[in-house]
Amino acid sequence: MSMAQTVGSDRSPTVPRLRLCGITKRFPGVVANRDVSLEVHGGEVLAILGENGAGKSTLMNVVSGMLQPESGSIEVDGKPVRIRNPADARKLGIGMVYQHFALVPTLTVAENLALGASGTRIFSNTRRIAEQVTGLSRAYHLEVDPHAVVGDLSVGTRQRVEIVKLLFRGAEILIFDEPTSVLTPVEWHHLVRILRNLAAEGHSIIFITHKLDELMQVADRCTVLRHGEVAGTVSVAATDKAQLARMTVGREILFQVSTKAARPGRVVVAAEGLTMRSDDGRPRLDGVSFELREGEILGVAGVDGNGQRELARVLTGLDAATGGRFRFGDEWRTSIQPIDFYRRGGAYIPEDRHHTSVALELSVRDNLLMKELALGRMQRGGVVSERAADEYCTTLMQEFDVRAPSPRVRIRQLSGGNQQKVVLARELSRTPQLLIAAQPTRGLDVGAAEFVMRRLVAEKERGCAILMISTELEEVLQLSDRVAVMVDGRFLAVLDRQDATYERLGLLLGGEAVDDLGGELTEVDA
Amino acid sequence: MNTEQLRESVLSVALAVAATITGVLLSMLLVQATGHDAGAAARALWDGAFGSRRQIYLTAARMPALILVALGWIVAFRSRKVNLGLEGQVIIGGIFATLVAVEGPSLPSVPAIALSCIVAMIAAAVYAAIAAVLWAKRGVNEIVSTLMLTFIARQIVEWVVRGPMKAPGKASFQSKLIPGAFRWPELANGTPFSADAILSLVAVAAMVFLINRTVFGFKLRLTGENDECSRHAGVSTVRVVVLGFLLSGALAGLAGAGLVLGGERHMLTSGFTGNVGFTGIVVALVARNSPIGSVPAALLFAALATGGGVMQARADVPSEIVFITQGVIVVLVACSGLLVRALHARRVDANEDTPPRVQPGLASVADAT
Structure with a gap:
């Protein structure tokens, strides 16, 4: 034909x-x-x-x-x-x-x-x-x-x-x-x-x-x-x-956040064979099991779209699992209401800031208050307690260095870093037992990213259990006590910090099966 | 309220005023073009609305129902729900208010009116609940269902004034007269301007408080702005939306009660609403969904309605011209809304940290470091 x-045969090949x-x-x-x-x-x-x-x-x-x-x-x-x-x-x-x-x-x-x-x-x-x-x-x-x-x-x-x-x-x-x-x-x-x-x-x-x-x-x-x-x-x-x-x-590390080794306590959250199928029948989560303890950061490394989002949404109650079960607190379950997740001491930093974690057209104050009000706090007889709310917002904005002209400006007018600090302040203000942080530094400049990372480490040292989902390997390796590699809705491997190297993670993320690892790694080490 | 929001409000008011003036001018141009005297028509329109004490009272008497319906629209729209069936809920409210008044116990004035209004509000809220529940349980679009329910309500009122509630011995289709105890007290003797005007202003204040200061109002705003965010924050968004919708219906029911318990005629007829359930929506649109703004907007539309009648009688200009005026105003206000948003968007983009949305998908690429 x-x-x-x-x-292009008429063109010069060089x-x-x-x-x-x-x-x-x-x-x-x-x-x-x-x-x-x-x-x-x-x-x-x-x-x-x-x-x-x-x-x-x-x-x-x-x-x-x-x-x-x-x-x-x-x-x-x-x-x-x-x-x-x-x-x-x-x-x-x-x-x-x-x-x-x-x-x-x-x-x-x-x-x-x-x-x-x-x-x-x-x-x-x-x-x-x-x-x-x-x-x-x-x-x-x-x-x-x-x-x-x-x-x-x-x-x-x-x-x-x-x-x-x-x-x-x-x-x-x-x-x-x-x-x-x-x-x-x-x-x-x-x-x-x-x-x-x-x-x-x-x-x-x-x-x-x-x-x-x-x-x-x-x-x-x-x-x-x-x-x-x-x-x-x-x-x-x-x-x-x-x-x-x-x-x-790469090898260079942008900045160093010091973190002590974990002294894990009791199990805060656990999952067994957690599965979620989307409407078209494709598995988004495919049998995820893990345990996360007090005072420990479990990093979830993976390329976007391999089930991290679904994992966070199931654990926080935005979606229901279609199979398997998880436990946060006492009983095993397949779903939880978001409000119950927070009542049990959960905190959640969603990955898509503009669609889930903040309401762009509402004020900084409203965005700080939303979960307090949903939890029935800062109010009397269904009316917002203005003074308590103002105090709460001023304190948090100072503590988390949120730079905004006033708590009443729309959060849309803040930079991405300041928006994320608002989210961080809102979640950490409840001194949570469990924090699920998805892409917590995405879109932030180095300074803001470092601020967020330092706060996460501080929470861990306080005893909070943190599930940190990130596509940034450096971030995962710096902060995590253990690293789960997520591919195609599964935890391909859960590695201790000392076993998790860039090469190993890179290979796992590149879709290498676990069995191949031994050979490949000797080659790298040699 | 900070300076930015203040500037926006001032701009909105200025644009609404400009739209009104343009609307009147354009329709007067039309009057002139069809061979009438525009000057005389304009004078008649003004005199009809505000020319005498009596005309002023007549205009003012039209406002409460418009305001209440506008508030009903606004509270539903705060959670981005479109209650297009306010007219139907007004009708149901009117029917039940009349029913209580003509069939109910004889009571002293205040409890009588209160009972009648409360029953009307509950009935209208239940009627709105049909659409709300269909949406919550089955995802039925509330715009369609409320509009269809309005047609049903219209047939119901036609039926009741001809059948079960028809005043015996009367040739025309109407209910029995509302007993004196159930009538809203007149604020000016011999005019339909009655105490429901005060009630409607109280309702405006209550709505401002509800939206801005209560937890329910907060949840309503949050859900309306971003329901995914609201759900993630632990709000039962479906419950909030349904409650807002019921409140919307209740306000329409109160408007319906006012139309039969207040006003001049003190009875139920098939056309007793005078389409207030739709005009009230327009009032809310012109007020750009501000409860306080709905007061001047209601005044405008009430004035056009009373003035239009006088214009027809005195200047021989068809009162339908008034509908054209209304239409032009609404279109202009809608356009100016886009203008405000465009100005706002430009200012915001200038200091926005995230890239402008050139193409879906690109923003997320740039978002990642």
Whole structure:
């Protein structure tokens, strides 16, 4: 078929198909990419590896025209280009497959392609499109039926429809943003074949991932991002997983919080085979068991979306488990009301500050008071005790150094760090027995993050049991007495602090089975 | 209240006034264009609303029901529930207030009125509860269910004034007259302006207190702003929303009771509400859901209603022009609401720590360090 002809064969093979030079992109308070340079050639699969928040997605959004970098340049086939919007990217032959597909479920594959086709007339020729889809599908073993309704297709097939869509639009540089998070192992092997095929035909593939195993299977080269900067670019044939894991997590420690060794007391919270299925039947939590004692921090390390959120929501009563049981206080249960969680001495710092932990349009004071009022405190006869409430707020704002012009301003007007201090103040004011802290330092600058971490350590030393969920390995390793590695809704391993090394955690998070660990680790230690 | 909120309130009031002036001007332009004398019409409108002591009392007498209905809307809307069935709840309240008055025990004035109002409030709250429970248990959209319940209430009132509650020996469809003890005392002799006006102002004060100072009001606001946050904080959000909804219905029922126990006619007829259950919603919208703001907003709509009648009689301008005026005002106020929000959003974004939401998903990327 004509579509399968080697693309870009008229171009010089030594000039990279796509080249990024010194890309810097800032968001208020965060540098998402700093001086990032990389290149990808025709016929090559380049993996971009990094932890959550390392800047992978931001970088790719710059390439696809969704974001504009502050500085740096982009070259396509050796010519400098400006990519102001996704349409520019498309014209340059750059296409991206997102984690969430942009397909209309009620239309057929061909109709979906007709929607975005360039030079669309009022009546687009779906039959001609269908023929092209069949051609492309055959050439690259995509197995896509142009007449199938998208809503009836499996996730893996929908992903292949997205690939067809890009090829149909003439994309030669294909970017895959964490494409495997939604795939079954069989679908993954199919995708590997497709990617290798595409590369063999001269396409350039950029493959964003945090899974070591996958990139070893599919990529030619790998560029590692860490904290928004390039930690290095290596040829996959000349490296191993251990080296990549080290490059990913880095070694430098930003700041040190001193913590005494735990002197664990009685068990505060325990779980046995805790399971939760979402509405589509996929297990979000898959048999989690642990015990957490007084005066101990159990860190839960893991890549976002591996069940940490669900674990916190089940334990705090926002969701109910569908299987297994847990105990906070005396009795075993599968669910708890949030108010009972707090009555028993629980405290909770949710991960999504703007959606769960604060009401942005309400005042700092209201946000500090909400749980006190829900618990029936600071009130008399159903009326808020203004003086007690004012005193409570002033004291907490001083103690936790919340910088706000007045307790009456909307919390929206505070910086992220100050918002998080409000949340921290609210939760710790009850001197909790159990604290569930999810991503407690996410989005905070170093100073605020350190403040939060110091407070967590202080609580632990007071005797509070803390379950700290974080995607930041450094944070987990610094604070935890034990580290649970969470992958696919399961605790893959629970390690004591002395056994938890960056390499070991990096390998576990990369999806390595526990059995493989021994061999891999000797290699690292050697 | 801090300076920012103060500035916002001042801005809202200024915009509402501007909208009113524009609305009147536009409708007068329409009057002129259809071949009438706009100046005479405007004068008639003004005289009708405020031209004499009697007209002022007539205007004022329309306000209590509008205010109570507006408060009913506001309390439900604090938890982001849309009670579009206030009209139906007004009707149910009116029916039960009449029932107590004409069939109930003979009592001295104060307990008589109190009993009648309380029964009306309970009945209307129960009627609102149908929609609230359907929402809580089955997720039925309250906008649709309350509106449908309004149609049912209208048929019920048609039926009762023709059948079970029809005054014997009368040719027209109406209930028996309300006995004297059950009538709201007149505040100005010979006019319908009666003591329920005082009650409605007390209700405004009570609502301000409820929303701003009580724990229930706090939970209502929290749930309305962010129900996920409210649930996470340990609030039984469904309970709070349902209670707010029942209170909303009760206020509409009180408005309905006022219409039959106060007013001029002292009886139940099928059209006794004069659509106050819908106009009151508009009052709340113009007041931008502020209980205090609903007083001047109710005055505006009451004035347009009394003035409109006089305008028709004196200047021969169809009183429907008044509906156009109302419509224009509502549209303008709605637009100015967007304006306020846009101005506010721009100021906030300037000092917001989190990145502007360029694209869903990007913000969370930037949020991570």
